[in-house]
Amino acid sequence: MRLAERAHTLPPSGIRKFFELTEARDDVISLGVGEPDFSAPWAARTAAIDSLERGRTSYTANRGIAALRERIAAHHERYGQRYDPETEVVVTTGASEAVDLAFRALVDPGDVVAVHEPTYISYRPGIELAGGKPLAVPTRAADDFRLTRERLEAAGADAADLLVLCYPNNPTGAIMDEGTLAEVAAFCREHDLRVVADEIYAALTYGGEHASIATQPGMRERSVVINGFSKAYAMTGLRLGYALGPADAIDGMNRIHQYTMLSAPTTAQHAAMAALDRCDEEVREMVDEYNRRRRLVVSRFNGMGLDTFEPKGAFYAFPDCGGDDDRFAEELLESTGVAVVPGSVFGSGGEGHLRVSYATSMRELKEATDRMAAFVEEAWEPDR
């Protein structure tokens, strides 16, 4: 069948190759998984079941069940910002839909959208589908992969219309500190950039509460903040996210959402209400466990000679492999059965690094890092 140009020109995801290599073997310990290894908290699952038993199988309001929007707004106050559940919140089918809606509602054809890299792989295609022009802003290991004003200037982001911000970051585990966030906010105000902040990992920070760009002076009115239930509540498959922002932006996003999605999955919305009401303790336990794993893998990588900065968010470590990351990942998988994702898959600045997910049991992490240490010691020949 003849396909539209846009379907042709979208490149296949760089992660695809490693997925296929990994799937071809049955003895793999995968540190390549971008979702929690926990299941959704039982209270959230039973709420989903209850809603089905009570026959809650209809559409909801376009913007989501009102009681859920109220809970989302109340929950988000922990990050220092209050949104009006009536006009400033829209519930979406995963944070992915919210990201797509934000691009479609905020990007005109030809608009330049700055994206710091390495970062999650969906922004660039999303921007292009909306007719925008992505502008890569490479971040550096020397800055612990924070986005700095200097990097924005070096990439010519002053000419951009919009900035995508993904912190805590996938794939690096980097977070933004208040100082760097203030610099970036000032840059956005000076050059009139709006911001789409994908904060899906906000609940997964270690040693301090997540700082949102929207809390910076003058930034609330120019930012759409995106979050969801996938990572914090281990609910990836339930597909539920949300966007928070000024009423005009949320209204624009909702106008597209009402035609393309109508409403987010009803069952998942019921699960999400229970998650917000009753699952703080489970989230705390998951965060504590991620934190222990995080410290273990970072200490093991540094111990085996792979330089790894301390990632303070999400569930990824981003060790420097001292050479070609693609070759490292392929040889590692081939000789040890451990799967990691080459950093270059996530854009410029990621080369020479590996994304290692620690959303895997402690036992498997120990086994995998033992095998990696042996590989680095005996088989790996760094380029530098």
Place this chain on the structure above:
Amino acid sequence: MEAEREVLDVLARNAREGIDDIAAQTGLDAATVEEAIATLEGNGVVHGYQAVIDWDATEEGKIRAIVEINVELDRETGYEQVADRIAKFPAVDALHLVSGDYDFAVEVLGESMQDVSQFISEQVAPLPEVTQTVTHYIMETYKDGGIRFVDGDEDDRLSVSP
């Protein structure tokens, strides 16, 4: 105190973690971890380290029972004294003073049902303070020590995902 709490969190999940792994997971140094463990053991927070065993899955099997015990106290005898007498029996695995319809909940481990009922009728029931016992044999254990005895939720995630 903070260090002890962190070490305790690790040990509660897996008492077999070595000092180096506990240090790596908590961000403490090995000496601090050793010190924390010594403190926890010394001040009666950690009393021991045991495996969580599903006896039904072993070759010989063992019988476990939960026994409710009612006691009558007098001026010379309190719960402490009665508990001390009951706890001395090696067959008593756990002993709790509980609120509600009876006084003590006792977990008993024996070789057979006969073994357990003999122990209760011949050794526990005759204690002067004990007025009544009710024995509940455990038919099946689904979860113990916070660990499910069936396979957990299967990991059906894609092996590599963005």
